Amino acid sequence: MSRPALLPLGLGLLLALLASGGAASLLWPEARVMDTPRLLSLAGSHARLAVIGAGIGIVLGVALGLLVTRSLGAPWRRPVDSLAAAAQAVPPMVAVALALPGFGFGAAPTVIALVLYGLMPVLRGTIGAVEAVPRAALDAALAIGLTPAQILRQVEWPLVWPLLLPALRSAVTLAMATAAVGALAGAATLGTPIVIGLQMQNEAMLFQGAAATAALAFLADGAMLLAAGFQSRGALPDRR
Amino acid sequence: MAAMIRFAGISVNFGDGAGLRDIDLDVPEGALCVLVGTSGAGKSTLMRLVNRLVVPSAGTVTLAGKDIATRDPVELRRGIGYAIQSVGLFPHRTVAENIAIIPALLGWEKRRITERTDALMTMLQLDPALAGRYPHALSGGQAQRVGLARALAADPAVLLMDEPFGAVDPIVRRALRRELAAIHRETGKTILLVTHDAEEALELATLLVVMREGRILAQGSPLELTAMAADPFVRELLGGAGLPLRRLDLLHVRDAVRPGEPEAMAPEIDADASQLDALRLMLEHGATSLVVTEAGSAVGALRFADLDGRGRT
Amino acid sequence: MRTLPVQPVLAALALLGLLGFGWLAVAPNRLVSGTALSSFAALHFWVAAVALLLVAAVPISPRRPALACAALLAALGVALWASGAAAPPLLEGMPPAARVMAGPGFWLFLLTLLLMLTEAARPAAALRRTMPLVLLAMLAALWFGGALDALSLAVEYRARAPQLQDALLRHMLLSAAALALALVLFVPLGWWGFRASRAEAVLGTTLGLVQVVPALALFGALMPLLGALLRAVPGLREAGLETIGATPALIATALYAGLPLWRGIVVGLGAAPRDLVEAAEGMGMTSRRIDWELRVPLGLPIFLASLRVATVQCIGLMTLGGLVGAGGLGAIVFEGMAQFATDLILLGALPVILLALFVDGVLRLVEGRLARWRQ
Numbered sequence: 039m040s041r042p043a044l045l046p047l048g049l050g051l052l053l054a055l056l057a058s059g060g061a062a063s064l065l066w067p068e069a070r071v072m073d074t075p076r077l078l079s080l081a082g083s084h085a086r087l088a089v090i091g092a093g094i095g096i097v098l099g100v101a102l103g104l105l106v107t108r109s110l111g112a113p114w115r116r117p118v119d120s121l122a123a124a125a126q127a128v129p130p131m132v133a134v135a136l137a138l139p140g141f142g143f144g145a146a147p148t149v150i151a152l153v154l155y156g157l158m159p160v161l162r163g164t165i166g167a168v169e170a171v172p173r174a175a176l177d178a179a180l181a182i183g184l185t186p187a188q189i190l191r192q193v194e195w196p197l198v199w200p201l202l203l204p205a206l207r208s209a210v211t212l213a214m215a216t217a218a219v220g221a222l223a224g225a226a227t228l229g230t231p232i233v234i235g236l237q238m239q240n241e242a243m244l245f246q247g248a249a250a251t252a253a254l255a256f257l258a259d260g261a262m263l264l265a266a267g268f269q270s271r272g273a274l275p276d277r278r
Numbered sequence: 279m280a281a282m283i284r285f286a287g288i289s290v291n292f293g294d295g296a297g298l299r300d301i302d303l304d305v306p307e308g309a310l311c312v313l314v315g316t317s318g319a320g321k322s323t324l325m326r327l328v329n330r331l332v333v334p335s336a337g338t339v340t341l342a343g344k345d346i347a348t349r350d351p352v353e354l355r356r357g358i359g360y361a362i363q364s365v366g367l368f369p370h371r372t373v374a375e376n377i378a379i380i381p382a383l384l385g386w387e388k389r390r391i392t393e394r395t396d397a398l399m400t401m402l403q404l405d406p407a408l409a410g411r412y413p414h415a416l417s418g419g420q421a422q423r424v425g426l427a428r429a430l431a432a433d434p435a436v437l438l439m440d441e442p443f444g445a446v447d448p449i450v451r452r453a454l455r456r457e458l459a460a461i462h463r464e465t466g467k468t469i470l471l472v473t474h475d476a477e478e479a480l481e482l483a484t485l486l487v488v489m490r491e492g493r494i495l496a497q498g499s500p501l502e503l504t505a506m507a508a509d510p511f512v513r514e515l516l517g518g519a520g521l522p523l524r525r526l527d528l529l530h531v532r533d534a535v536r537p538g539e540p541e542a543m544a545p546e547i548d549a550d551a552s553q554l555d556a557l558r559l560m561l562e563h564g565a566t567s568l569v570v571t572e573a574g575s576a577v578g579a580l581r582f583a584d585l586d587g588r589g590r591t
Numbered sequence: 592m593r594t595l596p597v598q599p600v601l602a603a604l605a606l607l608g609l610l611g612f613g614w615l616a617v618a619p620n621r622l623v624s625g626t627a628l629s630s631f632a633a634l635h636f637w638v639a640a641v642a643l644l645l646v647a648a649v650p651i652s653p654r655r656p657a658l659a660c661a662a663l664l665a666a667l668g669v670a671l672w673a674s675g676a677a678a679p680p681l682l683e684g685m686p687p688a689a690r691v692m693a694g695p696g697f698w699l700f701l702l703t704l705l706l707m708l709t710e711a712a713r714p715a716a717a718l719r720r721t722m723p724l725v726l727l728a729m730l731a732a733l734w735f736g737g738a739l740d741a742l743s744l745a746v747e748y749r750a751r752a753p754q755l756q757d758a759l760l761r762h763m764l765l766s767a768a769a770l771a772l773a774l775v776l777f778v779p780l781g782w783w784g785f786r787a788s789r790a791e792a793v794l795g796t797t798l799g800l801v802q803v804v805p806a807l808a809l810f811g812a813l814m815p816l817l818g819a820l821l822r823a824v825p826g827l828r829e830a831g832l833e834t835i836g837a838t839p840a841l842i843a844t845a846l847y848a849g850l851p852l853w854r855g856i857v858v859g860l861g862a863a864p865r866d867l868v869e870a871a872e873g874m875g876m877t878s879r880r881i882d883w884e885l886r887v888p889l890g891l892p893i894f895l896a897s898l899r900v901a902t903v904q905c906i907g908l909m910t911l912g913g914l915v916g917a918g919g920l921g922a923i924v925f926e927g928m929a930q931f932a933t934d935l936i937l938l939g940a941l942p943v944i945l946l947a948l949f950v951d952g953v954l955r956l957v958e959g960r961l962a963r964w965r966q
């Protein structure tokens with residue numbers, strides 16, 4: 039197992055333990071705590087929401103990133119870049135809030151915000167990765183007589199996807215955070231105990247929610263790092 | 279000889295005055311045409327017109343009698359080898375896979391591809407152990423050979439080479455140059471080569487083209503372009519003060535030999551040697567004439583005054 | 592080569608917003624979404640003027656950028672003014688709480704038009720600078736001239752003006768304080784991280800882990816954690832620390848801003864090319880001189896970029912401060928969410944976004960000025 043993955047995975051497990059109903063009632067004997075099965079079911083819907091939203095965002099982001107780096111989409115390069123930069127100025131919480139009136143309480147505004155946050159880093163990451171493909175290799179591919187589709191499939195994509203992992207990681211991290219904020223718009227996520235805790239002045243639930251959210255985020259991050267450890271062969275940077 | 283590549287009335291406009299203007303050039307079949315010129319003169323652009331990586335704003339390029347604008351660029355490019363200074367090997371493919379790209383695209387059988395790859399690696403003196411390596415683990419010279427092998431893989435009739443030996447040391451460079459000369463001799467391919475090395479240009483070219491600021495300044499055989507009468511810029515580019523010596527290297531003893539007896543004790547030289555070798559021998563022995571031999575027997579004399587055809591008139 | 596041009600596609604989207612969706616909505620009060628009204632019903636023949644200006648801007652956009660910008664600004668101005676003018680007649684005979692709000696078509700139109708303006712101004716450097724100013728001037732004229740007064744956002748604003756101004760000021764102060772806290776903490780740590788590779792590894796990992804924690808969790812966790820701390824060391828309470836309010840918001844925001852700042856310092860200090868540093872050493876410069884004459888100036892663009900990222904993050908994250916009682920624009924957003932009042936949400940959210948974009952733009956300008964030698 040790769041070493042960098044060990045730390046978040048361990049932290050995640052530790053925090054999950056602290057968040058459990060048993061641990062919380064030990065720490066706050068007289069407070070009302072959330073029981074472990076309820077936390078687990080919230081964690082499940084949190085993860086499901088994050089995966090769906092981030093998944094759609096990632097697919098869209100890669101597709102758009104590849105599109106604007108083709109000659110067909112070339113004029114869109116700069117508008118998309120400025121739009122992505124502007125979108126980073128919108129914090130996840132504000133995105134959820136803005137989607138709320140349009141889509142009502144529940145999971146929908148959260149998914150919308152999640153898609154946005156999955157899309158932006160992946161889009162920028164894809165553009166950056168396509169641009170990192172050595173010019174000479176592209177030139178050679180063209181001169182050899184590869185069709186644009188063959189260049190994309192055989193030259194660009196194999197060189198691009200290994201570079202996408204940092205962007206995917208940041209998309210997943212953002213998805214975990216945004217899903218938590220989704221609780222404010224009525225989505226059932228691990229943000230829910232935090233919101234309840236804030237409303238009821240219940241420190242125990244506040245802590246449980248925070249620890250569980252962080253635990254899930256760490257576990258997801260560790261899983262991403264683990265996946266990154268498995269991909270390695272080939273695709274080494276060209277020295278020239 | 280029919281023109282394999284013909285540039286007719288070509289202009290390329292990149293805006294701000296850069297590009298090519300009024301290019302007319304015939305490259306005969308089997309020629310090794312060397313393009314020389316200052317940086318930015320348009321050599322690469324001229325070469326990239328042939329495989330349609332650059333599109334002319336005026337004029338036509340014909341390849342084997344057909345206007346290339348009417349041909350499918352993909353199919354056109356598969357029939358043209360292209361080797362460049364930055365090599366452009368695919369970093370995610372091994373050496374063998376890089377060489378095999380075009381044959382694989384053309385749907386060759388696996389066995390035939392392996393045979394071809396092995397043969398090319400042998401021809402270019404690439405260690406077979408390199409076949410499974412990725413490009414990042416090659417030296418500059420090795421990578422350029424692989425690039426050359428890739429360009430040659432599908433046995434194209436036309437080869438475009440843009441400073442293909444740019445990043446290697448002089449010794450490897452000379453070896454690669456000899457290999458290229460051998461390939462040209464043996465296969466009779468039409469080759470377009472860009473180089474900044476005047477010695478290389480004069481040694482390899484059957485047709486030498488000098489470019490400056492988007493135009494062709496002069497074209498002809500190396501002998502024609504090294505003549506005293508040539509344009510001063512051309513002479514400067516091809517060797518400056520050292521040009522007379524380079525020219526002697528292109529001339530053969532056979533062409534300056536006269537019947538008759540040389541001075542006593544004169545050293546001997548073979549009729550096929552270059553006049554530069556003759557000069558070297560004269561300097562070494564303090565002689566002003568040499569005995570010219572052919573297959574071991576004397577056929578005449580070479581006098582200092584006859585070097586470079588000066589005694590002829 | 593075939594390409595997909597930008598302006599025609601955006602213009603089609605803007606037209607879709609103009610013609611395809613509800614432009615305005617009339618609601619009996621501010622908490623319901625009301626009945627949708629098409630742009631024809633709301634703006635009458637002004638729709639044609641807006642559409643014409645929009646379409647006319649497309650073909651002239653690449654060659655006459657100034658003219659295209661003018662046409663687009665005019666389209667925007669007419670659309671806004673006509674919408675504002677449409678509201679009072681619609682409200683006639685309705686109860687006083689009734690509102691005319693912007694519909695989805697309006698927002699789509701507005702967003703795509705802003706994109707088109709940016710794109711139209713792109714070819715000319717002078718235009719890129721003047722166009723935003725002209726746009727701002729036009730919006731200010733419409734707003735302060737009272738042309739938009741009857742629209743629900745303006746009504747909401749009038750009802751909340753003092754509260755909003757306080758929140759905005761507080762938001763800026765809190766963000767600046769969080770940034771200052773982050774600078775004080777992490778710039779020295781960055782310097783240390785650059786000097787000691789062990790420190791770099793440990794700090795980098797730690798701050799990277801903080802970045803993974805969702806902001807809501809960190810804001811939430813700080814309250815019980817601070818509570819426990821204050822129970823253990825009551826003296827801290829006298830020093831001004833609290834479990835709710837500004838304290839947790841400042842700490843959490845500063846922690847998040849830490850990573851970009853810290854990394855910017857480490858990377859920036861290392862930006863000086865090795866051979867340059869060696870040349871300086873060869874000239875006999877002390878390592879202190881090298882730091883000040885080489886590393887700091889050469890790292891400046893990176894420092895500034897990381898400062899910009901951290902500042903924008905602080906402004907955005909401070910929104911969550913509204914949740915822990917720190918106030919600021921976030922408090923308005925949360926109030927709006929709790930009431931499901933669109934206008935109130937917008938009233939809190941738009942200033943956050945505009946503030947972040949404004950600071951981002953200004954700092955980019957400063958970066959461009961200071962790093963001119965980099966071309």
Ligand SMILES: Nc1ncnc2c1ncn2[C@@H]1O[C@H](COP(=O)(O)OP(=O)(O)OP(=O)(O)O)[C@@H](O)[C@H]1O
Pocket residue numbers: 292296297315316317318319320321322323324
């Ligand atoms: N795609 C392009 N777009 C715009 N200008 C170009 C392009 N390609 C080449 N040029 C310009 O055209 C001129 C000729 O370029 P070219 O690459 O053909 O020169 P060259 O003779 O090969 O130079 P070098 O010896 O440095 O390789 C240069 O001024 C160059 O900047």
Ligand SMILES: [Mg+2]
Pocket residue numbers: 321322323440
């Ligand atoms: Mg060149």
